Amino acid sequence: MFDPKIYDTRDEIAWCPGCGNFGILNGIKQTLAEMGLKPHEVVIVSGIGQAAKTPHYVNVNGYNGLHGRAVPPAQGIKIANKNLKVIIHSGDGDSYGEGGNHILHGIRRNVDLTHVVHFNQIYGLTKGQASPTTAQGHVTNMQFDGNKNEELRTLLFAISVGAGFVARTFSGDKDHYVKTLKEAINYKGYALVDVLQPCVVFNRINTFQWYKDRVYDLAETDYDPTNKLEAMKKAMEFGDEGIPIGVIYREEKETYIDKISYLKDGPPLVDREWRPEEAEKYMDEYR
Amino acid sequence: MDKNILIGGAAGQGIDTLGDMIGKTLSRKGYYVHVSKDFMSRIRGGHNFNQIRFSNGPIYSHWPDLDCIIALDEATVELHADRLREGGVILCDDSVKAEDDRIIHIPMVEFAKEAGNVRTSGSVAAGALFKIFGESTDEVDEIFQQRFKREIAEVNSLAFRKGYDFVEKRFEVERPEKREQIFIDATNAIALGALAGGVGFFASYPMTPATGIMTKLSRIQTDAKIVVEQVEDEISAINMALGASYAGVRSMTASSGGGYALMVEALSLQGITETPIVVVDVQRPGPATGLPTRTEQADLDFVLFSGHGEFPRMVIAVRNPEDAFYQTARALNLADKYQTQVIILSDQYLADATQTIAPFDFSMVTIERYFMTADELGDEDYKRYKLTDDGISPRIIPGKIENQIVLIDSDEHDEYGHITESAEVRRAMVDKRMKKLEGIRSEVQEPDYFGVDNPETLLLGWGSMYGPIREAVDLLNRDGESVGALIFGDLYPLPTELLNKYSKVAKRLVNVEMNYTGQLARLIRQETGIFMDKSILNYDGRQMDSYTVYKRIKEEVL
Ligand SMILES: Cc1ncc(C[n+]2csc(CCOP(=O)(O)OP(=O)(O)O)c2C)c(N)n1
Ligand SMILES: [Mg+2]
Numbered sequence: 001m002f003d004p005k006i007y008d009t010r011d012e013i014a015w016c017p018g019c020g021n022f023g024i025l026n027g028i029k030q031t032l033a034e035m036g037l038k039p040h041e042v043v044i045v046s047g048i049g050q051a052a053k054t055p056h057y058v059n060v061n062g063y064n065g066l067h068g069r070a071v072p073p074a075q076g077i078k079i080a081n082k083n084l085k086v087i088i089h090s091g092d093g094d095s096y097g098e099g100g101n102h103i104l105h106g107i108r109r110n111v112d113l114t115h116v117v118h119f120n121q122i123y124g125l126t127k128g129q130a131s132p133t134t135a136q137g138h139v140t141n142m143q144f145d146g147n148k149n150e151e152l153r154t155l156l157f158a159i160s161v162g163a164g165f166v167a168r169t170f171s172g173d174k175d176h177y178v179k180t181l182k183e184a185i186n187y188k189g190y191a192l193v194d195v196l197q198p199c200v201v202f203n204r205i206n207t208f209q210w211y212k213d214r215v216y217d218l219a220e221t222d223y224d225p226t227n228k229l230e231a232m233k234k235a236m237e238f239g240d241e242g243i244p245i246g247v248i249y250r251e252e253k254e255t256y257i258d259k260i261s262y263l264k265d266g267p268p269l270v271d272r273e274w275r276p277e278e279a280e281k282y283m284d285e286y287r
Numbered sequence: 288m289d290k291n292i293l294i295g296g297a298a299g300q301g302i303d304t305l306g307d308m309i310g311k312t313l314s315r316k317g318y319y320v321h322v323s324k325d326f327m328s329r330i331r332g333g334h335n336f337n338q339i340r341f342s343n344g345p346i347y348s349h350w351p352d353l354d355c356i357i358a359l360d361e362a363t364v365e366l367h368a369d370r371l372r373e374g375g376v377i378l379c380d381d382s383v384k385a386e387d388d389r390i391i392h393i394p395m396v397e398f399a400k401e402a403g404n405v406r407t408s409g410s411v412a413a414g415a416l417f418k419i420f421g422e423s424t425d426e427v428d429e430i431f432q433q434r435f436k437r438e439i440a441e442v443n444s445l446a447f448r449k450g451y452d453f454v455e456k457r458f459e460v461e462r463p464e465k466r467e468q469i470f471i472d473a474t475n476a477i478a479l480g481a482l483a484g485g486v487g488f489f490a491s492y493p494m495t496p497a498t499g500i501m502t503k504l505s506r507i508q509t510d511a512k513i514v515v516e517q518v519e520d521e522i523s524a525i526n527m528a529l530g531a532s533y534a535g536v537r538s539m540t541a542s543s544g545g546g547y548a549l550m551v552e553a554l555s556l557q558g559i560t561e562t563p564i565v566v567v568d569v570q571r572p573g574p575a576t577g578l579p580t581r582t583e584q585a586d587l588d589f590v591l592f593s594g595h596g597e598f599p600r601m602v603i604a605v606r607n608p609e610d611a612f613y614q615t616a617r618a619l620n621l622a623d624k625y626q627t628q629v630i631i632l633s634d635q636y637l638a639d640a641t642q643t644i645a646p647f648d649f650s651m652v653t654i655e656r657y658f659m660t661a662d663e664l665g666d667e668d669y670k671r672y673k674l675t676d677d678g679i680s681p682r683i684i685p686g687k688i689e690n691q692i693v694l695i696d697s698d699e700h701d702e703y704g705h706i707t708e709s710a711e712v713r714r715a716m717v718d719k720r721m722k723k724l725e726g727i728r729s730e731v732q733e734p735d736y737f738g739v740d741n742p743e744t745l746l747l748g749w750g751s752m753y754g755p756i757r758e759a760v761d762l763l764n765r766d767g768e769s770v771g772a773l774i775f776g777d778l779y780p781l782p783t784e785l786l787n788k789y790s791k792v793a794k795r796l797v798n799v800e801m802n803y804t805g806q807l808a809r810l811i812r813q814e815t816g817i818f819m820d821k822s823i824l825n826y827d828g829r830q831m832d833s834y835t836v837y838k839r840i841k842e843e844v845l
Contacts, residue, residue, distance in 0.1 A: 040692055
């Protein structure tokens with residue numbers, strides 16, 4: 001166990017007072033400290049948004065890329081160096097909207113990484129437009145007559161396209177958050193975690209209290225996260241009937257890197273030694 | 288001496304295999320060979336053809352006149368018979384119902400069946416062709432054995448001999464000296480250049496005519512221990528490659544214009560994060576889907592300006608397979624040295640035209656990564672964007688140095704990579720990034736010059752027009768015309784030394800390009816204020832051959 005302070009940075013935090021992101025930030029530091037991960041052993045990757053500023057606030061390697069494009073570089077980093085712990089922290093708009101295609105195929109590719117989605121059901125940074133997770137009918141700063149589009153059941157989607165680790169946690173419950181994040185990081189494969197994260201300024205419906213009143217911990221029930229059909233049913237649950245938190249689905253799968261023998265058993269790709277002359281034999285077929 | 292053969296038929300008739308086999312055998316015999324492809328965007332039917340040109344001296348492009356046509360269907364006779372030179376012949380299977388007294392009917396299908404496999408009828412045709420040109424059967428069996436499993440190779444050899452024995456010799460051909468050479472297109476040359484240059488990660492999405500680069504790399508990835516991933520889209524391709532590059536692995540991606548368009552936002556990300564990357568754009572005619580299997584040089588403007596904001600980049604057009612190999616390896620080094628993007632422009636003509644060249648010299652390739660070591664860094668906290676005199680901030684590999692972290696950001700950032708809005712830091716960072724352009728400028732290679740010493744007419748071309756222009760200049764010089772040509776490989780930053788020198792001497796400047804607007808002319812005008820007097824342009828999707836350039840210069844310029 002390290003002192004979580006080693007992950008502090010001198011950056012001034014640009015989040016609003018009371019934002020759910022603070023709970024997430026402290027939770028990450030706590031998790032890394034408890035797992036004994038040194039700053040240089042971890043990379044936090046993000047897109048653009050309020051959530052996506054996370055790499056600046058944690059003293060580990062950081063890749064703050066383009067809006068919607070956190071998943072591709074995270075995969076590239078892990079493929080390049082399997083020894084790094086790669087964690088994506090990005091918004092729900094970034095992850096499921098602009099980057100939807102990458103999640104779908106990222107799950108199929110199953111590179112070993114953790115994808116933490118700051119789930120605030122709104123576009124925070126751009127001041128309150130609907131996200132793919134915003135409830136239908138929700139009046140926003142853009143959807144003045146109410147959001148016409150159906151909200152995406154993100155975890156149902158993830159399970160249905162083959163995700164091996166799907167979980168939800170709540171920024172207002174640090175212990176639960178740390179426990180879930182640890183399990184996600186330890187999972188070998190693409191681990192998707194939605195974190196309920198109230199946006200205090202632009203989402204007046206899904207507030208801290210709103211989430212708090214609805215969440216219930218699956219670990220306190222007899223729920224079995226290895227049954228896929230049950231998991232899909234559980235993943236549909238969201239709203240007044242309750243919001244389950246905890247691991248919704250878990251299945252062991254071969255990871256992308258494990259399917260590449262020379263990466264699985266050999267050194268990381270970044271340590272590949274190569275001289276130009278070694279490529280000469282590939283010219284033979286043109287002789 | 289040069290001889291020209293056309294093999295035509297519908298898609299699916301094995302034209303490529305046949306053209307390749309003939310070309311490669313001629314290459315092994317020591318001929319200079321150039322095989323170009325003209326096909327429609329379909330898997331079956333339509334009309335496709337390969338043109339094979341061979342000679343005992345150097346040749347650089349295809350040629351319009353023909354000595355022999357192998358017509359696998361009637362359409363081939365109809366469409367190409369008028370290009371036959373005097374004494375030329377057409378070889379057809381018995382089943383091809385065409386009327387032309389130059390036709391030699393050969394029972395290709397029947398012979399193929401007799402040999403043991405109806406699909407070897409192309410080898411029957413090849414046999415007949417070799418006999419017509421008075422070629423021996425040397426190298427033929429070896430080529431079949433290189434291509435096929437033993438039994439299949441034997442059936443092909445037998446089919447070949449049946450065709451060979453059926454016809455009489457027609458042409459006298461000067462035999463070449465046997466030379467060591469390879470027979471390759473720019474697609475595979477780029478792949479080999481990437482491999483030699485130490486590429487470790489290649490992410491791409493299939494798009495004609497760029498797909499072959501990924502195919503080649505994918506085929507050998509396990510043996511070479513690299514990772515090649517076919518991704519969900521080109522946005523992912525470049526962003527994934529940038530991720531791998533950030534983590535220290537040499538990374539590349541390739542596409543054609545449409546896919547390159549999807550990468551543009553990430554090119555801008557490259558600009559601000561300074562993560563090295565090499566991107567290949569194998570051009571095809573646009574806009575949009577355009578002519579998917581044909582050729583054009585119309586993406587130059589686009590790649591020069593692609594990406595929002597201001598940042599340095601380098602653009603290199605490859606001119607032939609040899610150039611493609613060395614420039615790809617060079618691009619990887621320059622990308623690392625200047626932490627920049629290097630865009631390689633190729634096109635369908637180059638991608639698919641196979642030619643004989645000297646084998647690549649792998650000992651000429653170096654891999655230079657420019658990473659800072661832990662010792663060089665010392666105890667200081669690492670600054671990814673440290674301000675330096677040349678604008679280059681030393682890189683370290685994330686995860687390799689105890690407690691040193693690497694932070695990169697698409698927002699404007701301070702030296703550590705943290706977001707900033709400070710006006711002062713902003714200015715310093717823009718200055719730093721743009722300063723790298725001066726370094727890149729110092730690396731550019733001058734264009735190749737061909738022709739007389741003090742040309743009255745100076746032709747200017749780039750990339751794949753290298754071959755046709757080079758040969759056209761030769762023909763024009765032989766006619767006594769005072770012509771020379773500058774053919775650009777490095778395009779941005781634009782090398783200007785030879786341009787200034789020759790443009791002062793020449794009375795007339797003529798750009799010769801495969802596009803409508805004259806994009807090289809515009810680049811030259813923009814960078815130097817030098818105006819062209821005349822343009823020779825083509826945008827029908829078919830590469831101008833050397834004779835066409837020669838004729839158009841004669842008719843439209845001289
Ligand atoms: C290509 C592109 N499109 C749009 C934007 C503007 N933009 C930045 S963040 C964002 C949405 C942020 O929402 P979310 O991902 O949910 O993050 P949050 O701020 O809520 O944490 C948008 C639309 C952008 N930066 N880039
Ligand atoms: Mg959001």
